[in-house]
Amino acid sequence: MTLRIGVVGGGQLARMMIAPAVEIGIDLRVLAEEAGMSAALAASAVGDYRDSATVLEFARDVDVITFDHEHVPQDVLADLVAAGVSVHPSPEALAVAQDKLVMRARLAELGMPQPEWAAVTTTQDLQDFLDAHGGSAVVKTPRGGYDGKGVRVVHAATEADDWFAALAEDARGGALLVEELVDFSRELAQQVARRPSGQMRAYPVVETVQRGGVCAEVIAPAPHAGARLIDVARQIGETIAEGLGVTGMLAVELFETTDERLLVNELAMRPHNSGHWSQDGAVTGQFEQHLRAVLDLPLGDPSPRAAWSVMVNILGGPADGGLEERFAAAMADHPEAKVHTYGKAPRPGRKVGHVTAAGPDLDDAVYQARAAASVFLG
């Protein structure tokens, strides 16, 4: 019997599951938000993922439901489970990824190192936190943020007044998350795959470079990473994956502080931009690994294929024309680079593709990936 996976959401993460699904021989079906999305080739349905009837109908002929994003409402997830659908990651795990206050509380329970944080419901609460943390902090809306959205560095409590006002109007009520401004030397990411039956495989910890709150580059493995850092990062990833019962891919975004601690910044319970290098650079890419994990198939080897892999996002794309019009120039000058595009129209700041390069020399791989990606810009 053919194995059938249903993916809710038609974005680039669903799109990038298509290649390994075809290679292995898994029937991948996508519920896309609209026609013509990144994962259109595998879209068997178009509809609203916030509508239980739509999602239940989509789920009827698949073995497992998984996700392109973490935004499916808990009531829809509950209806899936009640209907006997296998859902990975589970609603309980997703609840932690869907709310940053829940995440901070659960990570604290698990004893995970993280920035100092608080739930604040008033400007005075926030001012108190600022006063106790040198006058600066990061304020986050607990829900709906991504790629830097819903995140704001503040130096005065009044800078979050619009969000407090919005909270007051939100029927859910609730609080904002405030976190200390961490003095970090760089950002890292640790990915772990976990099966429902418990098996885990950790990818090498990678260095991520963010620009304007958006992932711009990833180097795998993280340069200058000693055995202790590698070990601590893996333990954090595995503790969270197991502690939260994550199934599929988990990404843990980490700060490496100037005093050499690792603090958990964000979680993602799906394939993640920090793991795109693995499509070309690891024996088992994160998209194949996610498919295997949610089907509870034995996990693949996450080892790197080369000493260094570098991923550079194509952010925005060409000022005129499509990405396709730059293929020839990029491929002519960088025959060893791997070009990935998402079938999305270029727009300032939008993630429309990425490039990877790999090899024995880090500087060369960085140069090749950056130079090839830059052909798609301007």
Added chain:
Amino acid sequence: MTLRIGVVGGGQLARMMIAPAVEIGIDLRVLAEEAGMSAALAASAVGDYRDSATVLEFARDVDVITFDHEHVPQDVLADLVAAGVSVHPSPEALAVAQDKLVMRARLAELGMPQPEWAAVTTTQDLQDFLDAHGGSAVVKTPRGGYDGKGVRVVHAATEADDWFAALAEDARGGALLVEELVDFSRELAQQVARRPSGQMRAYPVVETVQRGGVCAEVIAPAPHAGARLIDVARQIGETIAEGLGVTGMLAVELFETTDERLLVNELAMRPHNSGHWSQDGAVTGQFEQHLRAVLDLPLGDPSPRAAWSVMVNILGGPADGGLEERFAAAMADHPEAKVHTYGKAPRPGRKVGHVTAAGPDLDDAVYQARAAASVFLG
């Protein structure tokens, strides 16, 4: 403007073009012989590739037509060209791959080393050839053979009487191809990609192991291959690609004789079983390379990613049940193996998938690939 490739034929070679097409961002459409074939996910039409109207209709909205196989009749190809469709490889090149007598004659014109051969139209012609070559020879039907079909070793001219009788009934008339029985130590294959504008990239020469006329295993690069052999194989491949004006992937099957010569056995103008290792084992896999070549995009780096890559075909598949039911066992014991299946029902001798393994140690890669493939048998 999205680049659109139309592939005539819905078999596993078309299927394996889907992954790189999605990754790069190329709109791949397939004209499948019937519903539910290997490349069904990308099938935009189902119909008979021998019918000009069907193929012309399919070709209307694509930038280039290419092929899953070499069986499209010349009159259909001519109609495509007359309609202004870009066809790669060209009808002229395909004509050489479609008829082994034409191939032998053209290779002779190009000065390529090949077995002694003759076109024979009568039993007496064949007997004369046998008498001149130690009493044994290989007889081949010029058209329609593949995977050992249409190939017969004979020791007496009467052993080809049925084929002579069939020829007499065939309106095209014609002859059989007879070739000397080559005393070879092993079989090799040389792949070359060539763009319409002339750029070529050669893959490393590989060793192929045939069983019952069907490719069973491939080792890349060919073990114990000295600089001279590598050089001669590449020159043969490039001379043929250029001499015949091949566009896309060319595979040249070679005999390495016991006296260390290389002789051309067969040609294929498409991605080829001898290159499946490159999907996982080369920087640019043969399927991506074929797409780039037929679109006249700059070719990718064909370098191996590991010291050794091994491909083992899954021939026949499980005696009961589908390949999927063996996924867990194969993946549990061989996390570093890459499993590829073609969406075809198991049947004795049928190519239903393959496994690759790669690494620094040849014996280990051979073991892993063979052991993982064997999980799918019996």
